Structures are given as structure tokens and as C-alpha cells.
Amino acid sequence: MEGEQAVTATSFVIFPDGGWSNLPAPFQKLFDELSLKHAVYFVAAEPISSHAPAAIQALSLDQIEAFGWAEAAAVVLHPCWIQAAMAIAPKYLIAMPDSPQQGEPALWSKCRKWLCAHSDLIIADAEPYYLEQAFCTEHIFLLDGRDEVTDLLARQAFSWTLSGFSPKPLVRLQQRCLAEWHNKRLTSDSEKLGKDKLPTLFFHSVYQYLIYDLERAKESALAAFELAVLEGKSDALSMYYRFVSAIELKQGLTRAAVQTYSYTAVTDEDRRTVDFLDEWLKEGKDGLAGALLYRLNDDYKQSLARLELLESDPMAQQLTIECYIQTGKLKKAKDSIKTDQLKQGDEQQQYLLLRGTSALLAGQRHEAIHSFLEAAEHRIEALGNIAEIAALDAAVLELFMGPAGDSSPD
């Protein structure tokens, strides 16, 4: 979207996760409001619930292909729509998936990641997932009904996107609001927070980190760590103290950050990572150490920003590809791989799988299947990816049919 002339999407199509009634209330409110200004469609086999605004019309799977996508946005609520939604090349892709559920199929998790990676805007309905994505992408907003201003900014971001404007300036604004929201709870309701105090402290720290108020971020992270220890949390070190290393890194204190991380390195694998980081510092490769350390703190966005400055370093190239894959940016990962340097066997097979999935997301099913078959020549397990295409097709059909009872004009 960036760099292009602003083009308004006159309509948008909702690719739902169940029926209208399944939508979180703040999402319903958003669509309700926007149905007054835009033509809104809802992909469904049957008429939409009577609870939905009358202006919202049903759209069948057959109609999707012929739809005027050049001026329409796809609003995807379930990750399994990813392939269908990307294949139609909408003017804008807006992801509003539910947060990952415990025990959900691995395919959904993968699809959610791909969906978010390819969206022009992501709107999350829960804070943990919002924060996870805030470490991967720029265009992420929270819409969970917590307060008027926070919700308003998310709704505004949606409207801006439809109007062809980047919602980026609103991101930081919403994060400031969210930081203040947590700060207020900590200062005025601290006694009442009880068990919520620990997550509130930690979230406060993360928002301060996101908005670059790093001294306060550190203060809250350490307070969260102290409380986690007092509460006997087994992840006090790996969850709360480790984050201090990300803050120090953002403060420009790379060596201090690696030192802090080293104290949280408990497993053999973690300790081996510290050996790498230490060695890189010794060799003066602070940038590389910082990039890896950001990634170890799940901050892929910062990690990639650092890696972009180190393009010529082969290790940086490898880390970049890994970061792209981790964040679902498969095409970028594929394009970054130097195919002539791939070793036969695993590396070759991984590349073919990447190429196949990338093609699938671009709507090129045949190319995708071809790549998967080629990969299966190296290892038969690659056929599982073809089975996943079928699983996605089945899931889409199920989502289209909607839940029994919701589609009836109740």
C-alpha cells in the first residue's frame, strides 16, 4: 500500500469466523458503523443473521471470484481464508483473526501468521496477541472494547486503510493510550489489582518499550520480575527478566543487554546461544549480536531492522531469512535465498516447501502442488503440504456454510 497513490476501497467483504453473532462486540460495532458509508458484504451460504445491520449483504463463494476487488478490501476473520483471500488480490487485505487458541490445529497457527504477514492492517481482539504481532509488524491495532479512545483509534485505522492512507501514525498513538491505560491501573487501582498486577506491570513495560520510553519500560519490567519472584513464578527469569535485555538493547547498550540475557540462559541451548553472542561481541559484530538478541526476545521487527544494515554478512542473511519465515513473510524469505548455494537434501527440500507455500499464498495452486511434489521426492513427509491444501479447502467450505442456527433470520 505504501508508496502508492491513495485509493479508496468503496466496499469490503468480511470473510467470517462463524456467523455474525460470533463476532466480538467491538467488531460488530465497527462493521455496523462502516456499513453506513461503505458497501459491506459477508461471505455466507445463507442470509446473514437478523442481528446484523440490514445493509450488510451476503456473498457466496461463487460470487467472490467475480467481485470487483480492484476497489474492495477483504476483511479476514479466520486464518483459513488466507489462500482464498490472497488469491483474489483485493485492494486491501485486513486481518482480524481471533487469538491463537490452545490446542488449535497447527495449520491454523501457520495460516494466522501468513495472514498477518501479508495484511495491510491487523486488528486484534485480545492484548496478548496484539503484543505478539506488535513485535512482528507495524500496522497492528487493538480493538477489545476497553475504552472509547483506544477503540476509536482502531476504528480510525480501519477507515484510513479503506481510504488508502497508511494507519501507521495512529499505531504509536494507540500504544501511548494503552501504556497510559495500564499506568492508570497501576497508580490508582494498584491495591485492587491482585493477581492482575503482574500482567499489568509487564504489559505496561512492553508498551513503554514500544513507544521508546525505555527508562520506564525497564522500571516496570524489573518490578514485574520482582513480583514474579515473590509469587514464585517459574518463568520469572525467562519471561520477565529476559525482557530487560531487549530494553537495554533498544537503549543502545548491546553488551549490557547480552550480559542480561546471559543471566537468563538456563538451558544448554540458551547457553550455547550466549557463547555465539559473546564471540560476536569479541569480534566486534555488535549489530549481529543485537539482531539475534532482539529475535530471542521475539522482537522480529527490531531484529529485521538491524539485519537490513548488515546485508553483506552471511550470518545476517541467514538470520534475515529465518526472521522472515518466523513472521510468515514467505515470499521475502524465498526471494532472499540464493538457490545456487543450497545444499542437496534438507536445504533443497526446505526451499521447495517454501516456494510451494509462497506460490499457494499467491493463489498459484498448481505451482504450489508442483513444488510440494518435488519436495516429496526428497522426503515423503512433504506430501503433508498437499494434504494441507485440501484441509484449507474443507475449512473454507465449513466457514462458508457457517454455524447452524446463526444464519437463520432469527
Next chain:
Amino acid sequence: MKDGRIWRRKHTGNKLTAIMQVRNEQGRYLEAVLAELSQFVDDIVIVDDASTDDTHELCRSFDKVVKLIRLDTSLFRTEWQLRQRLWEEAITLEPDWILSVDADEIYEQRAALAIRELIDQDRYDWVGYRMYDFWGSLTHYREDEWWTLHKRHTMTLIRYLPGYHYYYPQWEHHVPRLPITAAALPGICTEFRIKHLGWAGSEEDRRAKYERYKQLDPFGKWGSLAHYESILDPKPRLIRWNEEASQS
């Protein structure tokens, strides 16, 4: 942090510093404790919490006591500040390991002998010991409903990690002897034993301690009132101590 490298844990040659806060310990166990400690630690840091007897002089008579701070005003009523002060004084000596000892605690001999082996490694950052409350004598320890300290491990020995976040909760009493955040690091629990002699004296001594606790914490804000009351139990369950028992 030479050559850009970070600080790393040492496998060998670790310096062991004992830390201790004292107050009016003359005529009790302090001399024995310092004599024993002097055999297996490298140096000792003591904060004297405004003693009014000759505790200060007694401490000074031990060569291993390399730092002895005398407070003019007692910090006992804000114990966390006392703990914090002791910690801050200790880390100026750049210790590798810190052993927190009370003026009435004796490490059994095999614990003292094993301590170098325990600290000269790079896997664990704290060590837990079994602490036994001796009661009314040096031959028996107490074990009943409120007196089960030895059933769990007490972290008394920790590695000092430069730059790590060490934190004492700001409590007035019963503040942990070492920063609680050290416990988040990987540690090892041993079966080595410590004799806590604080209750080994006369009934009069114990009553005086009871009165002090009740005065400092009348509503049980910092400890359990039932625990305080159990100090006066006329028939505590006592178990004979076996020196160098077969535990390993």
C-alpha cells in the same frame, strides 16, 4: 568485559565472601561462628547494627573480617535497609560468591569442606542448605508443627553476577537474608546442614526473643502469631542431633 566479551561464570578460583549483620552478640555464638567461618571463606563483611557491647571489637579481632561497618543507629526496625546496606558493602569487594551467615549459625564440617566444590562450577548460581533449629541445648533440634525449617532448603550461598537485578523486598521484619531475585536463577539444593543456635540457649533467652517479636510485630504482619506463640510451648518435640549423620 575485556575484548568486548561479557562477564562469564568461573569454574575455578572463585572468591567466597561471607556477610553477616550483628548486634550485641557478645557472650553468645559469634566468636565460634567467626572462627569456623575463617577456616573456609576468603573474607568476611560485617555490619554491626549499633551494638552497645563489645561485639565490634570481637569482630575486629578476626583477620578475615576485611570490612566492618558500625552503624550509630540501629536499622533493625527497617530490616530491609540493614540487609541492603550489608549487601552493598559486600559487593564493593567484588566477590564471586556470597555466603549469608547469621551470628548464631554453624555449618557442619562436611558442608564447610564441600563448599569449594559447590562454588567452582558454572551451572548453578545458588546453593540451598538444611537449617536446623537447635532448642534449649546443643544436642537437640526442634521439629513440630511450626518448626520445620530443616524440611525445606534455605538459600544461604549465592553467586554474585555483576549487573544482575538483586532485590530485597522492603519489609520491616523477616526480610530474606539474600536478595529474593537470586532465587530465580538456577540453584542446587544440598543435604548439607547448618546448626541454627538462636534458640539453643536458656528458656529465659527464648522468652526474651518472644517478647521482642511480639513487640515488633504485635499483629503478625510480618510473621505468624501462632508461630510466635509456639516459642513458649512447654513441651516442644525435640530430636537428638547426630553429628556427621549418614545423609549426603
